[in-house]
Amino acid sequence: MPLNPHAAARLRSKKRGAPSTRTASSSASASATGSKAQPKAQPRFRPTATKDLQWKRLVLPAEIGFDDDGGLLEVDEVEGVDVVVEDGRAVFKIREDADQPPAKKSRKGKARANNADEEGFVDVNDVEEEGDAPAFADDEELTFQDDEELSFPDEVAQAAETDAGAEPVEAEAVQEEANEGKEKAKAKAKGKKRSRDEAEAGPSAPQEHAPVEPVDVQAKLPEWAHIPLPNPLYRALAELKFTKPTAIQERALLVDTVASSESSASTERDIVGIAQTGSGKTLAYGLPILSHILSSPTPRDSSPASSASAADNDDEDAAAQPSRLSALILCPTRELALQVRASLASLAVRTLPLLPSTPEIAAFADEDPRKRVRGKLVQVVALTGGMSIEKQKRQLQKGADIIVATPGRLWDLIGDMDSLVRDIKGMKFLVIDEADRMIENGHFAELDNIVRLTRRGTAQGDTGFVNDFQSAVTSRSNLGLVNARRDMRTFVFSATMSRELQRNLKRKGPKRFVPQSEAGGMSSLDDLLDTLDFRDTDPEIIDLSPEHGLVETLRECKVECLQNEKDIYLYHFLLRYPGRTIVFLASIDGIRRLNPLLELLKVNVIPLHSGMQQRQRLKALDKFKSSSDAVLLATDVAARGLDIPAVSHVVHYQLPRAADTYVHRSGRTARAGTEGLALQIVAPEEKKVQRMLMASLGKNTELPALPIDFSILDQLKKRIDLAKEIDVAHHRATKAAHDDKWLRDAAEAMEIDLDDEGDNSDPDAPRLSSRKKRSQSSGQIRGLRAQLDALLRKPLMVRGASARYLTARGTVGLVDQLVGGTGHAKIFGIQASTALEDHASATKGKKDKGSAATPVQAVEAPALVADADDADEPEEVAGEETAGDASALAQLQQQKKKGKAKRKGTKGGKPGQDKAE
Numbered sequence: 001m002p003l004n005p006h007a008a009a010r011l012r013s014k015k016r017g018a019p020s021t022r023t024a025s026s027s028a029s030a031s032a033t034g035s036k037a038q039p040k041a042q043p044r045f046r047p048t049a050t051k052d053l054q055w056k057r058l059v060l061p062a063e064i065g066f067d068d069d070g071g072l073l074e075v076d077e078v079e080g081v082d083v084v085v086e087d088g089r090a091v092f093k094i095r096e097d098a099d100q101p102p103a104k105k106s107r108k109g110k111a112r113a114n115n116a117d118e119e120g121f122v123d124v125n126d127v128e129e130e131g132d133a134p135a136f137a138d139d140e141e142l143t144f145q146d147d148e149e150l151s152f153p154d155e156v157a158q159a160a161e162t163d164a165g166a167e168p169v170e171a172e173a174v175q176e177e178a179n180e181g182k183e184k185a186k187a188k189a190k191g192k193k194r195s196r197d198e199a200e201a202g203p204s205a206p207q208e209h210a211p212v213e214p215v216d217v218q219a220k221l222p223e224w225a226h227i228p229l230p231n232p233l234y235r236a237l238a239e240l241k242f243t244k245p246t247a248i249q250e251r252a253l254l255v256d257t258v259a260s261s262e263s264s265a266s267t268e269r270d271i272v273g274i275a276q277t278g279s280g281k282t283l284a285y286g287l288p289i290l291s292h293i294l295s296s297p298t299p300r301d302s303s304p305a306s307s308a309s310a311a312d313n314d315d316e317d318a319a320a321q322p323s324r325l326s327a328l329i330l331c332p333t334r335e336l337a338l339q340v341r342a343s344l345a346s347l348a349v350r351t352l353p354l355l356p357s358t359p360e361i362a363a364f365a366d367e368d369p370r371k372r373v374r375g376k377l378v379q380v381v382a383l384t385g386g387m388s389i390e391k392q393k394r395q396l397q398k399g400a401d402i403i404v405a406t407p408g409r410l411w412d413l414i415g416d417m418d419s420l421v422r423d424i425k426g427m428k429f430l431v432i433d434e435a436d437r438m439i440e441n442g443h444f445a446e447l448d449n450i451v452r453l454t455r456r457g458t459a460q461g462d463t464g465f466v467n468d469f470q471s472a473v474t475s476r477s478n479l480g481l482v483n484a485r486r487d488m489r490t491f492v493f494s495a496t497m498s499r500e501l502q503r504n505l506k507r508k509g510p511k512r513f514v515p516q517s518e519a520g521g522m523s524s525l526d527d528l529l530d531t532l533d534f535r536d537t538d539p540e541i542i543d544l545s546p547e548h549g550l551v552e553t554l555r556e557c558k559v560e561c562l563q564n565e566k567d568i569y570l571y572h573f574l575l576r577y578p579g580r581t582i583v584f585l586a587s588i589d590g591i592r593r594l595n596p597l598l599e600l601l602k603v604n605v606i607p608l609h610s611g612m613q614q615r616q617r618l619k620a621l622d623k624f625k626s627s628s629d630a631v632l633l634a635t636d637v638a639a640r641g642l643d644i645p646a647v648s649h650v651v652h653y654q655l656p657r658a659a660d661t662y663v664h665r666s667g668r669t670a671r672a673g674t675e676g677l678a679l680q681i682v683a684p685e686e687k688k689v690q691r692m693l694m695a696s697l698g699k700n701t702e703l704p705a706l707p708i709d710f711s712i713l714d715q716l717k718k719r720i721d722l723a724k725e726i727d728v729a730h731h732r733a734t735k736a737a738h739d740d741k742w743l744r745d746a747a748e749a750m751e752i753d754l755d756d757e758g759d760n761s762d763p764d765a766p767r768l769s770s771r772k773k774r775s776q777s778s779g780q781i782r783g784l785r786a787q788l789d790a791l792l793r794k795p796l797m798v799r800g801a802s803a804r805y806l807t808a809r810g811t812v813g814l815v816d817q818l819v820g821g822t823g824h825a826k827i828f829g830i831q832a833s834t835a836l837e838d839h840a841s842a843t844k845g846k847k848d849k850g851s852a853a854t855p856v857q858a859v860e861a862p863a864l865v866a867d868a869d870d871a872d873e874p875e876e877v878a879g880e881e882t883a884g885d886a887s888a889l890a891q892l893q894q895q896k897k898k899g900k901a902k903r904k905g906t907k908g909g910k911p912g913q914d915k916a917e
């Protein structure tokens, strides 16, 4: 089996920074290179041989495809080391700049000038990105170690081997891996050590095998049978267990069939598709593209790198040039682009065993079996910021059938590669995913430029280009005169397509909000029609959007509390309803504040925002996906498109500014027909926005409130207060250490003796003094942590529950819960229940009792509410809390009054009562 050298290059050495890894030869080498220039700082780690690297077993996911160098999420690159193939041999090379820290390049997209920051959504170009690897230096050469332990999941290995005439891919084996995860594949792959020779030689000699049978669609996929697709695609769908098309997929895929049966002028329709979140829109546009690629005798078959080879020719008409590129898919965020790529690649790799080989492809087998796979396999390449641009260029040069890109990075690459302009002009499909977001006024300045390349008659009809940069690109290559393909199809998809939904609710302006239905729901379409050059005079509009824009299986509820109580209610929710949860905040600062608090409280919390490096962002997502109780704290960078399996809850810690964002955020749960819950935590000052939000979605009824275990709120508050104290102390200590270091460095530079105690005779005095301070503050932090740990160990008890007297009055049911195992794991005295179950009883309670019902636990008012009364609450909001509005806040206030009246001797309600109510 061939070894993917790019994958190998990403193996991380845990020894990085360890002095023992600096061998004599590395020093020699360093000094050899360093002698030419100024002495360089020593690298933190400078590997000289593969034994310096701590290898780990690696299983490539099937989605990676073969010979893909798009990057693996679970492994890191070894800093300063790259792998190159020289004379057919893969060798390690130390980069010339390995001694330097990676260059940082700040590219602030023009789009950023908009309100991106305010909204918490920072577009794809906002993050600092890592510098790209420069050319390799020749000063050092490393080779693979013999006991190389890279392994591939069986399906990829088999796919490759099948292609080379060895094992066919067994559907069961692929499915098994898909179902049982990487661990099983790892176990199966155990012992499959590949030597360097094997790695270079690729799969062993071809053997005789039974051919892989085409899929019997009627028998295996009856619900797909009426949709014409190439047989390998049915195979892929069957393996993924996509037994029937979703509604939007069916409609999108049948558009052409219907058009041809009605003998309309064009049988290849342009499509505007609107369907609820999680309804399978990716494949609604992805399947027609894959179907087209797999059913055309294309230059893909004849030349695996036709794009690159065509790159050097000057052309007059792109359509006349053979180009491998069939489709360009544009997405608003990097994560989404990578996900779309993975989704399409996952289908593509499963088609491989059924793809026919051509003589041209077969010819590559002698040269390099991997090329043969590459020649056949549909290549899906992601072009996003935050990843190496050089690597992306290499991928493009090898040939791409489908590009999935964010506009900023694509535009940069277009500036560098004339061949890309030609390919885009010659491609068959342009897809704008999350279209309403993408065309939002000037949000992606580059999008306009890219879209212009796809317009027909660029030279005549179009008034030209948006900026000088584009002019430079076009005049240099003369590509501005090249016509884009006349039969290009345009697909535009989103879950929301109404300008009304994008209105900023916090901005001052007209008070009346028109519901989506009234607004026609399609007002953004006008913008689209203006911006895009639909070839179809009458694009097919498939509008399957649900009544309120939100996915039908979503359940919504709210908690109303004071601004400064949000942490407590969030913590309560996370404890009470464990499960994969995304908490949306409006700003990065909010995440930076909340993340350490929740970490201290031992919540499995993961931050995700655009201020993080791309690699961290991808790792965060990976970590979130792999843990069933993880809590992702995210800005709106995660609001659109991300398809993370089994997200149980979405929490709007702060409400979004526009209704479309609310729809998309909430749509991260309740996907693909499953139920999910969205919780709004609403402060009094947000009530107005909340009402407008609901009104613009056409919802006029109050959301139900989730039950709150009021009697534990004070225990939670104690924990949170302590965590906050630790956090503050920690910040203070870090700042002091930083200031101290700065002062010391400055004094040293000025050759001044520092003496903060006024005693110049003792040079150690300042150090002792600051050390003392440091040890004092770390002692204080340790003490606070110990207190918090003790609190966290103590079980949370609802009032009336007692760990000692299980059958005491007031704790009836506790014994049953313990014996029956029905009690909550973390809150002693209540039944375990899911948020969806409690939502159902809250909704039922509301229906039964009219709008006044809110199932709260009837217990004595907690100490917490003392804050509620003292808080300076806006008149307007207080006035809105009518008797009919039984919000948690109102209940709290009522209970507090009751609590004050019966301060002593009042018995609380029964524990565990909340659920029953």
Ligand SMILES: Nc1ncnc2c1ncn2[C@@H]1O[C@H](COP(=O)(O)OP(=O)(O)OP(=O)(O)O)[C@@H](O)[C@H]1O
Residues within 6 Å of the ligand: 241, 242, 243, 244, 245, 246, 249, 275, 276, 277, 278, 279, 280, 281, 282, 283, 494, 495, 640, 641, 642, 643, 667, 671, 672
């Ligand atoms: N035919 C199908 N049968 C079963 N599952 C499917 C099918 N098609 C897609 N899916 C799965 O449904 C999930 C949601 O799909 P996808 O991400 O394409 O939704 P979407 O409509 O684009 O959502 P969003 O609007 O949030 O971007 C994915 O996990 C996908 O694998």
